[in-house]
Amino acid sequence: MKKYLSFFRVRFAMGLQYRTAAIAGMTTQFVWGLMEILVFRAFYADNPAAFPMTFEATANYIWLQQAFLAVFAAWLIEPEIFDCIVDGNVAYELCRPVNIYDMWFSRSMASRLSRVLLRCIPILMIAPLVPKPYGISLPPSAGQFLVFLLTLALSFLVSVSFYMWIYVLTFYTVSPLGLRLMVGSVVEFLSGGGIPLPFFPEKVRRFLEILPFASMQNVPLRVYSGSMTPGETQRAILLQIFWLVVLAAAGRAMCARAVRHVTLQGG
């Protein structure tokens, strides 16, 4: 366990040293959030009754999404891991007494967490100052907030175990680029990254909510704004746990298989 903690620590410390990237990212997320809210305002101005979530709930959804983007964003996959598989440097990782899957898992967790830490605090400090109804509001209750933290942690783990699949599949492809691009847009759309899942047509929404993508982003954001009933929340949490176990267990087995059949590229 200690070795994986060390990986976590090294990668976390490394993530914290990129200051300019953090400032740039923070600014992007803030402006992006503001723009998205303005777009939604135009829609709401036309007919507020036509939407499944109140405007305040939508604004909350967007701010949290921007603050915690690094928890679930598909484009934050570790490029070093791809590089080491593509150019064969994975040889070094394979001659260490560590489980590759666990090592990469802790590494991905660390890189995402270091990004979140640098970006979410400023956004969460500024967003409440934005005047109502465009800003972020406090959660309805302390209990609700705890449930939010729980679902956020679960969506973090589900996201990491989902993206681990892309690393593992890279062992079987010549270049990971296609996979990354495709997964990036598909996940973004299906997890409620573009528009919140409640905005989808009823039948599509019901289907999407079962898929692992909903567990990656949609759940915690909606829990915070209180747009889910307790029954729905409970079901969503169980589904998150289900996907975490399935994705991680199958991914770990797949990774072990890939390692046994690996051919190293580039001599």
Added chain:
Amino acid sequence: MIEMQHIRKTYRVMRRSAGFKEACRQLFRREHDEIRALDDVSFAIGDGEIVSYMGPNGAGKSSTIKILSGILTPDSGHCVIDGLVPWKDRMKHVARIGVVFGQRSQLWWDIPVIDSFELLRDIYRVDQRRYEQNLDELTALLQLEELLRTPTRQLSLGQRMRCEIAASLIHNPRILFLDEPTIGLDAVSKLAVRDFVKKQNREHGTTVILTTHDMQDIAALAERVILIGRGRILLDGTLDDICREGGSGDLEQAAAGLYRKLDIA
């Protein structure tokens, strides 16, 4: 003790001829060739030996090292190293070996070298006292003092290689695999690396297996030389044997002569 018996490994390689027409054709039909990287390779290496593994490019040197270090699984054959099969007991086996790939880096690019060392300490579960002891010794022998606090990206190749070698020895491995450790190094760095490897072997009894194209490396380090070509072991002896078979007193000439004579160049 390292024992390799009748190891075979083949790779599938995609082939196509030059030109646009051929490129279109291969959209529908791919041609693959089977390359025999290792073809019935057998040898045994005792504890505390230094062995040079030589041969032209593509002879199968790196494949052998990768099988010995548990990274690749051979198609057939047996291999036992200190009672373990490398690719089956990978985790246990790799804890006892150190590997340096001259063309790759094991140090984290953006952080000071010492951080990478501490990570390795935790990975190999080296206790703090022994870690400090080893680090002091390695620092003195390889002159790492100023390098330790520098990020890897700002080291020169020679400096980095010294750090790479130190990194592979932090856990006192019983066997050290060096895959072209002197590639691209200047004269001073080369000498430093050779001296260090010899000392490590003498004082710690570390078994060293080394691949290199530099005949001077071989002359300076190894009593025993294994020559491989087209995936087969062609000679297992001393440098004198190489010179005699190659028909020249000069090492480079002898090696080239031998490659030509055996038709493996």
